[in-house]
Amino acid sequence: MRFRQRIRTANWTAYAMVLPAVLIIAVIAVWPLIRTFWISMYDLRLNDPARNELNVSYGINAEKYANSMPLLLSLLNKEAEAASGKSHTELRELADRLARADAGLREDAALQTRLDRINALLDDFKPVPADMQNIHIDKTGAERMRSELSGIGQSLQTLKEQGALSRADEAIGLAKAVQQSFTVPNFVGFGHYARLLSEPRLWEALDHTALFTAIAVALEMLAGLLIALLMNRAFRGRGLVRAAVLIPWATPTAVSAMIWHFLYDGQNGIVAKLFAEIGLIPDMGALLSTRAWALFAVVLADVWKTAPFVALLLLAGLQTISASLYEAAQMDGASRWKQFVHVTVPMLKPTFFVALLFRTLDAFRVFDLIYVLTGGGPANSTESISIYAYKTMFAELDFGAGSALSVIVFACVLLISIVYVKLLGGEVLSRRIG
């Protein structure tokens, strides 16, 4: 009985101890991942008031509407009275059209009540609570109003050009404000995916990313293996070499990208000069300004930073191989090469595959290096899929398509992991847990 109780308390303590970690992971990692997928189904644009939230149906920002609509109506009436001849009739007609549309919209009893309450608040100079601002309206009314408003906006523009309006800019601004108080449903389902997959830019970005990953990781694993074999013996100054190897790892990628930018510089970069003099590249400027060499430049910078790190991982693997295995092989008269093939290779394999998997996943989501070194250029020739996603979200403020691209990055990473696990066995992953 006491024993059972003990287990139960231990159980509750265990949950209490993992709870903070579980909460943080769930809220800041798992939920955003699901949310990214959700956002990718909407046309979400931070620079467009009608689309800067996720809306499944038509809606109206009642406060905005209550503020701008009466002003627009009275302004149009005033302009109509002041104008004469043809402009007068046109403006009169516009004002009537707008008034009719407004009345039509207000037939919706819920909206009418909401507008009355907001007007009462505004008259008292009281703030309108956030939950009162947005209200759903039906599709026909909203569509009619939006088309009326854009028609009115166009007419106002023509009238302005004819010089028939005294407060033209104000009128046009107000018409725009009224129009912006409407939100349109921006659910597009898999629309972003369909569009992105049919455009060449995504496939080019995937191409660059895959090419970069394949070449960089292959070179890193090879160079890393050579360095590890080199360091896996006793020699004077080994500690210093190990420290030197850690320094590229310890430098932030963005900073090392800056360093390489300097070395590659078309006029004063020493590596560019060196490569041009040995005839590797046609001229000094080629490294960062031509399509083919820019990718080479990115790969070289990545290999420089990461191969030493791979070497450290592999060296740790080499050092776990018991010396007695080599002694036994030697007894049997195996040559150094034979020892490498029959002892080192099989014993190092698991470590090698873990390093390979994690390097591949890292290389596939490459961002910092390319962002700082080439910015994805020249002419998008080094644009990786993460760079494309970032640019779509933060340069174009198109969060819907950007999220779809992020989901594509995620899907690729997932696919790579599945392929590796299928080929190498689940052992690879569980090893990482220790």
Added chain:
Amino acid sequence: MNKRAGPAFYAVVAVFVLIVLFPFFWVFLASVKAPAYLYGDYAFDVIVPKYTIDQYVSVFTNHPFGRYLLNSFAVGLLTMGVSLVVASFASYAIARLHFWGKSFFLGVLLAVSMFPQIATLSPLFLFMQSAGLRNTYAGLVIPYTTYALPLAIWYLTTFFRKIPYELEEAAKMDGASVLVVFGKVLLPLVAPGLFTTAIIVFVDAWHEFLIALTINTKEAMMTVPVGIAMFQGEFTFPWGEISAATVTVTFPIIVLVLLFQSRIISGLTSGAVKE
């Protein structure tokens, strides 16, 4: 494989070390050359007529580089503190206690450590925006801690598992509760593991670029990697200043690496090799 190393071996090692360290040497040289000698005829010379430390002064007076350093240190240390506290509780529970859903949780941790950060960026940005956490330390510490946790938890869990059960049993016999055993007996024993984890978590936070670039865009709240990337103008690269800034951030890292080499290596390689 313990044949004595010959001169050829040392030559290969020397060339390798030279290749690894050359970029740092060249950047250091650029940071002390007088600006005029960075371009033109002297651009590729080691010996130039005039050396200067003006560029180091300029980095701190003409750019808010001191502020970037402060921000990076603050974010790194806060991330380190929060991650260690959360991770040490969780890893103890995983290593020593039985609870339902443990292997599921470990699987989620593994998945989180593998998935690309850009896949969480848009909701994270919108959340930080609406919570008013953009351009604050919390705006970075929260995501950094999240991404540091899987690594920290795995690493500490292996450390907890290495401690013999007898020590805990003895304490439990004396009537100590789980929490007392954890705090008074086990935590001091895993201090070396905590230390290594702390270094690696700090270095990761010090390196992070993508989240820092999107969440903290105000100059006064930028971290070092973003700050250095922003040194470049639209068409100009003040290479002298960039080099001085690079040397300034790399120097503490070199010191850190030299001091804690073996700990860092054991931390980085744990999990890749079976112990």
